[in-house]
Structures are given as structure tokens and as C-alpha cells.
Amino acid sequence: MPEPLSQETISREIAELAARSDGGDHPSRDYPPYRSSGLRHPHRPLVAPPEAYAELRGPVFGVSDVTPLDADLTRQHAGEPLGERITVTGRVTDRDGRPVRGQLVEVWQANASGRYPHLRDQHPAPLDPNFSGTGRCLTDADGRYAFTTIKPGAYPWKNHVNAWRPAHIHFSVFGTAFAQRLVTQMYFPGDPLFPYDPILQSVTDDKARERLVAAYDHELSRPEWSLGYRWDIVLDGPSATWMEEGR
Amino acid sequence: MRPTPSQTVGPFYGYALPFRGGGDLVPPGRPGAVAVHGHVYDGAGDPVPDALLEFWQADEAGNLDGKPGSTRRDEVDGSFAGRDGVTFTGFARVATDLDGHWTLHTVRPGGPPYIAVCVFARGLLHHLYTRVYLEDAGDALLTSLPADRRATLVAAPERDGVYRFDIRLQGEGETVFLDLG
Ligand SMILES: [Fe+3]
Numbered sequence: 001m002p003e004p005l006s007q008e009t010i011s012r013e014i015a016e017l018a019a020r021s022d023g024g025d026h027p028s029r030d031y032p033p034y035r036s037s038g039l040r041h042p043h044r045p046l047v048a049p050p051e052a053y054a055e056l057r058g059p060v061f062g063v064s065d066v067t068p069l070d071a072d073l074t075r076q077h078a079g080e081p082l083g084e085r086i087t088v089t090g091r092v093t094d095r096d097g098r099p100v101r102g103q104l105v106e107v108w109q110a111n112a113s114g115r116y117p118h119l120r121d122q123h124p125a126p127l128d129p130n131f132s133g134t135g136r137c138l139t140d141a142d143g144r145y146a147f148t149t150i151k152p153g154a155y156p157w158k159n160h161v162n163a164w165r166p167a168h169i170h171f172s173v174f175g176t177a178f179a180q181r182l183v184t185q186m187y188f189p190g191d192p193l194f195p196y197d198p199i200l201q202s203v204t205d206d207k208a209r210e211r212l213v214a215a216y217d218h219e220l221s222r223p224e225w226s227l228g229y230r231w232d233i234v235l236d237g238p239s240a241t242w243m244e245e246g247r
Numbered sequence: 248m249r250p251t252p253s254q255t256v257g258p259f260y261g262y263a264l265p266f267r268g269g270g271d272l273v274p275p276g277r278p279g280a281v282a283v284h285g286h287v288y289d290g291a292g293d294p295v296p297d298a299l300l301e302f303w304q305a306d307e308a309g310n311l312d313g314k315p316g317s318t319r320r321d322e323v324d325g326s327f328a329g330r331d332g333v334t335f336t337g338f339a340r341v342a343t344d345l346d347g348h349w350t351l352h353t354v355r356p357g358g359p360p361y362i363a364v365c366v367f368a369r370g371l372l373h374h375l376y377t378r379v380y381l382e383d384a385g386d387a388l389l390t391s392l393p394a395d396r397r398a399t400l401v402a403a404p405e406r407d408g409v410y411r412f413d414i415r416l417q418g419e420g421e422t423v424f425l426d427l428g
Contacts, residue, residue: 026253027372034255036370039290040416046375046426047396050387053359054311055376055427059303059338062315067325076325095248104318108263116259134263136318170257172264178303178363179427183374185254202372203252211251236250238428 005035005160007196014201025236027202034198035159056240058178061104061138071137073107073149081131083112083150087220090232091143092173094180099143100235106172107135107147114153114167123155148226154193166193166200177239186231187213253374256367258297261342265299266318268329270341272302272353279307283379283402283410284350287343287368290417294347298368300414302339302351302379309358313337360384361400366414366424376425379412396423 013033029041074081088107092100110116110133113125117132135147152167168185175181187200194200203209211234220228256264273280287295305311317336321328330336341349356362361378380401383389389397399422402410414422 025250029372029375031372034370034372037372038370039293040295040368040370041372042375042421042424043290043417044421044423046424047388047392048426048428049378050391052425052427054303054305054356054361054363055425057303057311058313059317059336060313060315061318065315065318065320067320067322069325070320093248095250097248106263108260110259116262118259118262121259132262170254170260170263172256172260178301178365179376181301181365181374182251182253183256183367184251185257199254199372202254208249208252211249212254233251234248 007160007162010160010163010198011196014198018201018204021204023205025205025208027204031198031202034202052179052238055179056177056238058174058176058180061102061174063138065104066136066138071135071147073131073133073135073147076132077130079130081111081128081150083131085148085226086151086229087146087148087222087226088169088186088214088229088231089144089146089220090230092139092145092233092235093143094175094235094239099141100139100175101141101143103139103174103176105137105139105145107149107169109133109149109152109169110155112150112153114155125153125155151188159198164193164196166191166197171233173233173235175235175237175239176241177237179237180235180239181237182233182235185212188229189213189216253372255369255372256299258369260299265340265342266327270339270349270351271330272335272337272339272351274332275352279354280352281355281381281408281410282350282352283362283381283412284348285411285413286347287349287366287414288347288416292418294343295368295416296343296345296347298343298347298366300341300343300349301365301367302341302353302362303365304337304353304356304362305358306335306337307354307357309356311337311358355381360386366416368416371416375416376427377414377422378425381410392423399423
């Protein structure tokens with residue numbers, strides 16, 4: 001019988017790969033401490049196409065694609081969800097700082113106890129009948145998005161023995177080009193689980209990893225109501241505008 | 248500005264990202280419609296039941312402007328209403344089923360002769376891009392590739408209006424994935 005995989009082993013692998021960080025912005029798809037990546041990353045190098053057309057343009061969304069209530073995850077059921085009410089807001093821009101306007105931002109997260117309403121999540125923490133944990137909105141003319149939700153809980157997963165995910169909100173973001181697509185996770189400042197988590201640590205560059213952590217912003221907190229977090233998103237990849245400008 | 252790093256879509260996106268009719272860019276069976284379907288496989292040749300595929304393409308006339316309405320909401324109860332059945336939005340999203348299988352109902356793209364694909368999965372820390380060509384268009388990308396690799400981007404006709412396109416994430420027959428810079 002194989003030895004159970006310990007945090008010690010995973011932490012050693014994380015440290016070894018951090019020491020060899022290439023300073024890249026994105027995780028390597030081949031990141032052994034995250035065991036599920038083993039059979040799910042290509043072995044061959046990616047191919048730069050001589051020409052790209054469709055990828056430099058992208059899907060568009062409009063007012064019919066969202067309802068105003070979609071951005072408030074605390075108002076999707078008859079009662080109020082349990083947990084610490086928070087707002088999360090920020091701007092979506094391209095690498096030149098230009099706002100990404102009118103684009104779809106989708107979020108999903110565990111409830112305050114660290115449980116997803118998904119059949120495959122069998123973590124023995126309570127489901128909350130008043131919280132589904134999905135939200136959507138369109139960015140405004142300044143590229144800004146905003147969600148009202150509750151702070152998600154940490155949860156265990158089976159990567160190794162005693163593996164726990166730091167609290168996080170999953171984000172899906174569209175740019176103006178399909179090549180700017182981003183799916184990522186936002187974390188909360190000061191979480192003690194950061195060093196143990198191979199998914200966060202797959203971003204081996206310290207500065208890049210810090211960009212995944214929201215800032216608590218007291219100005220955004222609302223008296224007697226909610227705590228405010230700010231998290232800006234910068235999309236990578238080319239768009240038609242970039243190419244026209246000869247980048 | 249430095250970009251926000253990617254993170255895996257994880258295992259539990261299923262109640263958040265897929266939407267009703269997500270794979271039906273046109274109603275199935277519409278005259279001129281084609282079905283493209285296949286499996287996603289991992290490096291052991293096993294199907295990937297928790298992958299999410301997104302598709303983006305020009306309409307039949309080659310128009311790449313796209314249209315809103317892919318994730319149209321019902322204003323009464325807030326559920327996904329589905330596309331309106333006449334507007335071609337250009338964007339589709341399909342989660343693989345427990346067999347690792349997916350299906351897209353669409354039309355042949357005019358203009359650039361391919362459907363752009365973005366692949367997400369649990370275990371995949373950063374999405375991958377590829378292309379579905381409904382026939383070997385001999386464009387600059389295809390002609391730049393050796394024959395065996397080129398074949399991974401061309402859908403195989405199965406019967407009238409039905410094409411097969413498997414995505415292999417790793418190993419033998421590995422799909423060509425794109426570096427879009
Ligand atoms: Fe999660």
C-alpha cells in the first residue's frame with residue numbers, strides 16, 4: 001500500500017519549485033504538487049499560429065444576459081445566508097490599463113461553512129438553503145464590477161492528507177478578445193492557509209501570487225452592513241486593438 | 248501592467264458556468280446546421296468528466312462581431328432563458344458529461360475557417376486554446392504543422408452534418424494547443 005501523501009511532502013515540492021521560479025505571471029500547467037495536473041497538461045510546446053483572426057475578437061454580452069439581482073448573492077433565496085456579509089469590487093482592464101467595458105464577470109464560491117451545493121462536494125459541513133454561491137454582472141463604462149456576497153469558508157480537498165483550500169472566490173472574466181479569457185480565484189488577505197495550498201502556490205512568483213489576493217478596504221465597508229474588499233483584474237493576451245496598434 | 252494569474256476552474260463550476268442550451272449556437276437540426284462532438288481525454292487515455300469547453304466563431308457570413316444573448320436571463324424568475332433561437336451569438340459553452348463527452352450545434356463559420364476553442368478543466372491550472380477545422384482548409388496554421396499534428400485540428404466527418412473532434416490533453420495524439428501571446 002502506498003504511503004499516504006503528507007503535507008510535508010507537498011510543502012517540500014512547493015519549496016523546490018518556488019526556488020526554481022521563472023518569474024512567470026501564470027502557473028506552469030505542469031505543477032506536480034497539484035496532483036490532478038499530472039495527466040492534464042500537454043507535453044508538447046504550444047504552437048504560435050502564424051495568423052489569428054477569431055481569437056482577437058470575442059463574445060459580447062448585453063443587458064439581456066444578466067439581471068440586476070445576479071450580482072447580489074445574498075438575495076437569491078427567501079432568507080438571508082449565514083456568514084459575514086462582504087462586498088467585492090474592482091476594475092477589469094487590459095495590460096495597458098484600458099477598461100474592459102460591458103463584459104461578463106461570473107463568480108462562484110463555497111458558503112460560509114466551506115461547502116458547495118454540488119453533489120460531488122461531500123465535505124461534512126452544512127449546506128445553506130439561503131446561499132447558492134453564484135453571481136454574475138457586466139462591467140460598467142469604467143471596467144468596474146461589484147458583488148455582494150458572504151465570506152466563503154475554507155474547505156478540505158483530497159490532494160493530500162489534511163489538504164485545505166484557503167477561502168477563495170472563483171472568477172470567470174471575458175476581455176474584448178477570446179485570447180484574453182481568464183478564469184482565476186480571488187483570495188482574502190492574511191489567510192494562514194496560503195503556504196500549504198498547491199493551487200495558490202502554483203503561481204511561483206511572489207509578486208504574481210500577491211495579485212491574486214484582494215485588499216481589505218475600509219472605505220468600501222458599509223456601516224452596520226458589510227465589509228469591503230477591492231480586487232482589480234488585469235487581462236493578459238492580445239486583442240484586435242493591440243494588433244491594430246502594431247504591438 | 249502585469250496580468251492577473253490564471254487558476255484552475257476546479258471541480259465545482261458546474262452549478263455556476265454551464266447554462267441551458269450552452270452548446271446550441273443554432274437549434275439542433277436547423278437546415279444548414281452541423282453537429283460537432285467528441286470526448287476530452289487525459290494523458291492516460293481516460294475521459295475527462297470535469298472539463299469545460301468554450302467555442303467562439305464567425306457566423307455563416309464571416310461576421311466576427313458577436314451578439315449578446317448567449318446567457319439570456321428570464322426576467323421573471325432569474326433562470327437561464329436560453330438563446331432566442333434566431334440570433335447567432337458566436338459564443339458557446341459546454342461542460343463534458345460523465346463520459347467526457349460534449350456536443351456543439353452550430354453552422355460552418357464564414358471567414359476564418361475554424362471554430363476557436365478554449366479548454367478549462369479541474370487539474371488544468373491555465374486554460375488551453377485550440378481550433379476545430381471542419382475540413383482541412385490549408386490555412387497558414389495547418390500548413391505549418393507536420394501531418395500527424397495537423398490532423399488533430401481537423402474534425403472527422405461521421406455522417407451528413409455530424410463531425411467528430413476529440414481533444415487529447417497529453418501524450419499520444421496530443422491536440423495542438425496554441426500560444427496566442
Ligand atoms: Fe473552490
